[in-house]
Amino acid sequence: MDGKSIKLAALLILLGIIAVAYGYVSKKDKLSDEDLVKVSYGESIQITAVFLNPKYPELKLTSFYLRLDTHSGDLYQYDLMNLTVLEVGGKRYSPLAWKEEGGSWGHHRMGIMEFPEEAIRDIKRLRTFRLVISGIEGTRILEWKV
Numbered sequence: 338m339d340g341k342s343i344k345l346a347a348l349l350i351l352l353g354i355i356a357v358a359y360g361y362v363s364k365k366d367k368l369s370d371e372d373l374v375k376v377s378y379g380e381s382i383q384i385t386a387v388f389l390n391p392k393y394p395e396l397k398l399t400s401f402y403l404r405l406d407t408h409s410g411d412l413y414q415y416d417l418m419n420l421t422v423l424e425v426g427g428k429r430y431s432p433l434a435w436k437e438e439g440g441s442w443g444h445h446r447m448g449i450m451e452f453p454e455e456a457i458r459d460i461k462r463l464r465t466f467r468l469v470i471s472g473i474e475g476t477r478i479l480e481w482k483v
Contacts, residue, residue, distance in 0.1 A: 379474035
């Protein structure tokens, strides 16, 4: 290869790196509500989870808004703190807190579930993770790719 060919190849590689990096930043900055909201439909219980950190970067802990809805039964029978785990890159994080909203009742429960700060660092690095809720009509797996 002559000098011009080497420079052209280097320029093309650099442009490729810039394009990939730009795509990464663009997707990160343009996450839609659909990217952040996941829903699991069971026999009679629906679970909705919203990954909050991208919309609220001031949050220190890895945070999810959870909502459980049913038309039969009492949702208070489920201990969400013991049934939920966050999985990121092979690591499993247990929740630190469940902050139930005042409007919750037997057929509708909602609140914020918080996980360790370390989890958000792993999520930013790996960009894929899942929330696993066991024991509510089987095992529910809600997956994100951000």
